[in-house]
Amino acid sequence: MKQKHFKVFLDGTEFDVEVQAVDEHGLEVLVNGRTYKVEFEDLDEPHPAAPIPTFSPARPTAVAVAGPLRAPMPGDITQLLVKAGDDVTAGQELLVLEAMKMKNIIRSPRPGKVASIEVAAGQSVNHGDVLIRYEDPA
Amino acid sequence: MTLLQQGLIISALGISLTFAALVVVIGLILLLRALFPATAPSLRLAASPVHESAERERSAAILAAVWYVRNHMQPARPTDPALGHRLESPPGGYWRAAPGLDEQ
Amino acid sequence: MTDSPTPESLGRELEERRQQAAEAGGADRIAAQHKKGKLTAGERIAAFLDPGSFNELEPYRAHRHTAFGLDEQRAPGDSVITGFGRVHGRMLAVYAQDFTVLGGSFSEVQGQKVARLLDLALDSGVPVVGLMDSVGARIQEGVYGLAAFSELFWRNTQASGVVPQISVMLGPCAGGSVYSPGLTDFVIMTEGSSHMFITGPKVIETVTGEKVGLDELGGAGVHNSISGVAHFAAPDEHSALALTRQLLSYLPANNAEPAPRIPPADDPHRMDARLDSLVPTDPGEPYDVRAAITLIFDTDTFLEVHAQFAQNAVVGFARLHGAVVGVVANQPMALAGVLDIDASDKIARFIRFCDAFNIPLITLVDTPGFLPGVREEHGGIIRHGAKIVYAYSEATVPKLAVILRKAYGGAYIVMSSKHIRTDVVYAWPTAEIAVMGAEGAVQILYADKLKDRPDREQAERESVEAFRREFGSPFAAAESGHIDDVLHPSETRPKLIAALELLRDKRVPIRPRKHGNIPL
Numbered sequence: 217m218k219q220k221h222f223k224v225f226l227d228g229t230e231f232d233v234e235v236q237a238v239d240e241h242g243l244e245v246l247v248n249g250r251t252y253k254v255e256f257e258d259l260d261e262p263h264p265a266a267p268i269p270t271f272s273p274a275r276p277t278a279v280a281v282a283g284p285l286r287a288p289m290p291g292d293i294t295q296l297l298v299k300a301g302d303d304v305t306a307g308q309e310l311l312v313l314e315a316m317k318m319k320n321i322i323r324s325p326r327p328g329k330v331a332s333i334e335v336a337a338g339q340s341v342n343h344g345d346v347l348i349r350y351e352d353p354a
Numbered sequence: 355m356t357l358l359q360q361g362l363i364i365s366a367l368g369i370s371l372t373f374a375a376l377v378v379v380i381g382l383i384l385l386l387r388a389l390f391p392a393t394a395p396s397l398r399l400a401a402s403p404v405h406e407s408a409e410r411e412r413s414a415a416i417l418a419a420v421w422y423v424r425n426h427m428q429p430a431r432p433t434d435p436a437l438g439h440r441l442e443s444p445p446g447g448y449w450r451a452a453p454g455l456d457e458q
Numbered sequence: 459m460t461d462s463p464t465p466e467s468l469g470r471e472l473e474e475r476r477q478q479a480a481e482a483g484g485a486d487r488i489a490a491q492h493k494k495g496k497l498t499a500g501e502r503i504a505a506f507l508d509p510g511s512f513n514e515l516e517p518y519r520a521h522r523h524t525a526f527g528l529d530e531q532r533a534p535g536d537s538v539i540t541g542f543g544r545v546h547g548r549m550l551a552v553y554a555q556d557f558t559v560l561g562g563s564f565s566e567v568q569g570q571k572v573a574r575l576l577d578l579a580l581d582s583g584v585p586v587v588g589l590m591d592s593v594g595a596r597i598q599e600g601v602y603g604l605a606a607f608s609e610l611f612w613r614n615t616q617a618s619g620v621v622p623q624i625s626v627m628l629g630p631c632a633g634g635s636v637y638s639p640g641l642t643d644f645v646i647m648t649e650g651s652s653h654m655f656i657t658g659p660k661v662i663e664t665v666t667g668e669k670v671g672l673d674e675l676g677g678a679g680v681h682n683s684i685s686g687v688a689h690f691a692a693p694d695e696h697s698a699l700a701l702t703r704q705l706l707s708y709l710p711a712n713n714a715e716p717a718p719r720i721p722p723a724d725d726p727h728r729m730d731a732r733l734d735s736l737v738p739t740d741p742g743e744p745y746d747v748r749a750a751i752t753l754i755f756d757t758d759t760f761l762e763v764h765a766q767f768a769q770n771a772v773v774g775f776a777r778l779h780g781a782v783v784g785v786v787a788n789q790p791m792a793l794a795g796v797l798d799i800d801a802s803d804k805i806a807r808f809i810r811f812c813d814a815f816n817i818p819l820i821t822l823v824d825t826p827g828f829l830p831g832v833r834e835e836h837g838g839i840i841r842h843g844a845k846i847v848y849a850y851s852e853a854t855v856p857k858l859a860v861i862l863r864k865a866y867g868g869a870y871i872v873m874s875s876k877h878i879r880t881d882v883v884y885a886w887p888t889a890e891i892a893v894m895g896a897e898g899a900v901q902i903l904y905a906d907k908l909k910d911r912p913d914r915e916q917a918e919r920e921s922v923e924a925f926r927r928e929f930g931s932p933f934a935a936a937e938s939g940h941i942d943d944v945l946h947p948s949e950t951r952p953k954l955i956a957a958l959e960l961l962r963d964k965r966v967p968i969r970p971r972k973h974g975n976i977p978l
Contacts, residue, residue, distance in 0.1 A: 220422055224414045229407075231414040235422040243422065245415040252415040256423065268732050269752045288793055289829065316826050317895060318794035319742050325683075343831050437952055438726035438779035440959040444716050448963040451714035451816065 284334075285324065285348040287341040291315025296337055298348075302330045310348060313341070322347065479517045479534040483558020491557055496629060496651060497695055499539045499554035499562075502589050506699040507543035507552065514541040515575065521567045526598040533559040536567035537592070540575040542584070545706050548718075551579035554589035557629055562592035564635045565599050569606020576613040583712035585622040587702060590639060590652075591629030607634055614641040619814035622709045626702050627652035627678075627688070628695055643811055644705060644763070646690040647678035648698045654681060654688075679766075686767040686800060704761060708775040708782050710815055717782035717817050724756040726779050726955045733947035737824075737863050737888045741895075744790040747772055747822060750862065751785055754951050760785070763808060768800035769793070773808040775817070779955050784812035787822035788873070790863070797869050798829040799842040806845035806976075813853035818958060821874035824863040826895060841977040847872040848976045851879065854968065856961035858954055861885040861932070861941065866894050876940055881964070882957045883941045884950065885932040891940065896926040 625639035655676035692698035770793035
């Protein structure tokens with residue numbers, strides 16, 4: 217890492233300064249024997265920790281599809297995120313289905329109330345198996 | 355000559371000697387400075403007067419860091435100043451629209 | 459003996475006729491339309507086009523039928539308003555079915571007026587936009603109406619791939635006439651008030667006994683997410699028309715023009731560090747590929763097409779340095795990013811539209827393969843998946859690809875691989891390009907060696923890691939020349955812009971043939 221040794225004159229006062237780069241955003245500065253840590257951030261570029269833009273799941277129009285929520289792929293249920301009796305909105309995350317080596321988050325296709333959950337965590341399901349039943353008059 | 359005079363002469367000689375030596379030393383310093391100029395760059399910056407020396411030290415540290423960053427932390431590779439220019443005008447003569455448009 | 463006409467009297471008569479034609483359906487019907495929350499045809503055209511730019515054609519054309527009392531219901535212009543005008547200063551042809559005249563029913567005259575408009579648009583090379591709102595065929599006119607439909611469909615087909623055609627559904631569209639929007643490039647539906655189906659709920663109930671409502675059968679939600687017939691859904695008429703205007707800003711007027719450029723407002727050198735940490739290193743963690751799209755392409759220029767259909771693939775238009783590009787991407791967040799029948803259709807159609815209209819294609823790849831299952835196989839995933847590779851292979855527009863993470867097997871090939879003539883293929887360090895996932899490969903290749911070992915699981919894990927490093931790493935693909943380069947994710951934007959610049963004038967000779975035979 218580059219190191220630089222020089223004098224700084226500040227309004228007539230002289231300081232003996234040594235600068236050492238620590239990483240791409242930080243430096244250690246030794247002034248008259250005392251160490252200061254200086255970090256900087258380029259405001260012209262977004263900070264790596266700035267939030268990644270998120271999208272609400274493609275705004276679902278109310279698809280009046282009757283019937284229960286079925287498994288879109290064969291896989292294993294690893295996590296249930298709602299329980300019977302919960303009111304859910306369209307697009308709300310309901311459970312995690314591990315399939316095709318991916319932790320898929322299954323979202324609700326429509327708003328409604330969960331009547332019953334037909335599977336348990338750890339269970340294997342096939343394509344088309346019923347996962348969640350809605351309470352609906354439709 | 356009287357004792358007083360002797361004393362005065364010795365004093366005068368002594369003072370002259372001292373000053374002469376001083377002149378020689380100063381001359382030597384100047385000579386050495388001229389022969390070996392300070393290579394380390396000096397940062398002279400105007401800053402509003404700060405009363406605490408710790409504050410000044412901190413300021414000095416920040417300013418040194420800024421100077422260092424600007425002069426020594428260059429982007430890894432040069433960027434292409436003409437990037438994208440070609441996309442600002444429509445395709446040139448080499449491009450052909452749908453093939454056989456006028457041959458049907 | 460009447461006085462001979464004077465210029466003033468003639469002028470007055472014209473004004474009266476104009477007024478009459480403008481209120482073709484009569485004040486009552488106009489009020490009824492408004493009461494339903496719908497605009498009249500004239501109002502829609504005015505809201506859609508640049509102010510004052512509309513020129514109507516054939517406003518006095520009327521039908522010639524007398525059966526079933528039709529001779530008493532002759533309205534000037536019949537059930538459609540046709541003409542041309544501007545959107546964002548660019549000329550196009552537009553027609554709007556007039557619900558206040560005989561329900562906007564599709565008739566001989568409507569067919570003739572729209573066909574004539576399409577002829578004009580084809581000769582002039584301008585896009586065609588149809589604002590649809592009709593009860594269906596005018597039965598009283600008999601086969602004359604059907605003949606007129608057919609003329610229109612024939613012209614939709616002749617215009618396909620020559621000028622962009624957009625259908626905006628602002629009301630019902632039933633029966634045979636629904637094939638016109640079915641043939642067009644983009645269909646925009648309005649939620650709640652637009653419906654599309656071949657046979658309606660009543661007939662269905664009679665024939666099959668199924669009871670189904672209008673919305674459930676053919677509403678905006680159904681056609682956007684289940685059938686894929688519609689590409690966009692808008693909450694109301696004004697937003698549907700605004701969306702159409704926005705869509706048009708990405709499209710050239712015809713297939714002999716390049717896509718319209720806008721002055722670039724975004725820094726081409728922008729290297730967003732957030733891209734470097736976007737793809738999780740755990741291959742089982744999903745992420746939203748639309749975040750990558752937002753960070754790579756010009757800010758706020760991504761218009762997703764077919765957003766709710768086959769969500770495991772993302773397609774849409776975006777801009778790079780002001781130039782329009784077509785984006786195709788796998789979406790790991792939905793269905794693990796696999797390719798299935800619906801996604802294949804969605805991708806292939808979009809690619810072919812872009813190829814027809816000189817829009818370069820940029821593909822972002824992260825797919826573990828095709829969806830396994832009897833349903834997919836019996837559904838014909840073979841011929842649907844083949845559409846993707848056909849579309850990419852056929853396309854002669856500049857083609858770029860970036861492999862973000864997984865690219866396995868057949869899906870690697872079809873998603874714009876170098877071998878099907880993608881011009882430049884880049885990969886991110888997280889890319890895994892292989893015949894199949896490491897776990898599956900190890901099961902097959904090392905089955906015998908691992909079978910009898912006591913520390914099987916550990917050995918298996920080590921084999922998987924070794925396999926991944928040796929065969930799946932992007933550098934393996936780079937060494938064999940299967941990809942062009944490995945990039946830091948944040949470098950993607952400037953690299954794509956530079957490649958696009960190189961390929962701006964791309965020209966590829968095409969072997970003459972009438973047309974290929976894409977599996978359908």
